[in-house]
Amino acid sequence: MAARYWNQSKDLVRYALTQPKKRIVFNQYIPKQEEMLYLADxxxxxxxxxxNNIGALVDDRFAKSVKPDNIKDINSILINN
Structure with a gap:
């Protein structure tokens, strides 16, 4: 999807998203107010x-309720239990 959106080859996008290792992490998914405000600014x-009023935009209740113990990578998120 990203390759198509950015009009880039899949190999290039895969490389950009995976190098260096652990570039993308899956256990830090709670939205941070200061990061959202920075983007809004x-x-x-x-x-x-x-x-830049983000008060109604950020609702972290769902993210805080997730147990990250079993989240290792994207596949562990997509597995149907």
């Missing part, structure tokens, strides 16, 4: 949004 700076 950038969007505001470039007139992509009208204000």
């Amino acid at each position: 950038l969007m505001l700076k470039y007139d992509l949004i009208e204000d």
Whole structure:
């Protein structure tokens, strides 16, 4: 999907997302207010949004309820239990 969106080869996108090893982690999935606000501030700076109020945007209750013990990689997330 990313290769098609970015109009790049699958091999290039796979490399970019996997090198160096552990570039993408799957156990840090709770949205952080300061990161979301940083993105909102950038969007505001470039007139992509009208204000940077992210209060209704970030709801971390679902993420906090997930038990990360069994999350090792993308496959462990996609497995149907």
